Amino acid sequence: MATTIDKTTLTFLADLTQNNNREWFQENKPRYDAARKNYLGFLDELMEEMALFEPVAIGQKGKDLVFRIYRDVRFSNDKRPYKDHFGAYIAEGGRKSILPGYYLHLAANNNSFLAGGLWMPPADYLKAVRQEIDYNLDELERIIQEPSFKDRFGSIQGEQLKTTPKGYDKDNPAIEYLRFKSWNATMQLPDKVVLSKDFMNTVLEGFKAVKPFNDFLREPLRDIGEE
Template sequence: MLQAKTLQFLKDLVANNNREWFQENRKRYDDAKADVEKLTAHLIREVHTFQDLGNLQVKDCIFRINRDIRFSKNKEPYKSNLAIAIGAGGRSSGKIDYYLHIQPNGHSFLGGGMWSPTTEQLARYRQEIDYNAQELKDIIEVKDFKAYFPEIQGESLKTAPKGFAKDHPELDLLKRKQMFFMHAYSDKEVISKDFAEEVMKGIRLLKPYCDYMNYILDHTEE
């Protein structure tokens, strides 16, 4: 569904990451953005058939290509990717959603999961794992899920978190500081006519995990 010229623009941007070149090639960027917006609109419609997204609009999903360079040693003004987040509330919801990252040379991927939890959220996650890890394992150890998302991504503690035994049977899960999943796409896959369908396959597989994590991280006892 995406066009080859969208990936080519991003490739050229990497080699010419400056404002002068970007302004000279503004029409190419506008075309690439419109290409991603078209894909986003399609994905919103498809996801909305099985998940309430509220009044989610395309503009709520797409991330800015401009980088925040105020506190970064890297002063390149633009990102080398185009990215979207699909979920109720869009990219700024604070919820776990479906993140699609478009970047040439095999760096495109679909992902989702616990990326930057608060201290309280991490405590709730660990409490749930201690109480009933099987519910999570029944989601992420399903054959089809593991085939598409074979590895847990993200950082872990080196030792058991405070308050948990070093021989806890679910120690690997308890040590997680992050827990997200990614499936990479080749450039050939990204520009294939079946790309949107392939992304939807991944989103459907991710949904039970995202639902579980959103409930755990947002749930508070009354």
């Protein structure tokens, strides 16, 4: 039987959102440990299932993918010490990877989501992906118009340039995609879905649907690290 997300895990995250301070966290550390263990167990099984269709999942473990719950507040106006969610990034190299990958965000109050794509890549990656989009616009549009993608993710999201990227004409047929600085696809996951017995399958089907998009974004980056 597939691993599920416990109701107590979401309840802990909901309570943490309301009590984001060190004293409360220390008093509720056993609840945090149990919630994290539940999330990691889910991720471990997710990796085994994902490995059947996504090679980057092979051999990966939840503990290598999950982000720390402690926030770095040194340069932030927001001084809350803890994140109010669990997050994991599945890509070649684990959570610190800058390659396209899959993200699973677990939060209370219907704020969970899964996503795929490429987040704020460095300049050479950005340039390579824009070139790929310019050359292969038809392929990108075919991928994002696929019903399995469109029904779950709608359209591509991400931060965009207000102007035309350097080296491209404003009349370029791909301009709406070339302006992105990140190419993301996001699927919302209401609490009732997260807590359902079928949640594992929901996540797997979502990641399967976003895989062609990730593959498209990864293709022009293959040679960059080898130069």
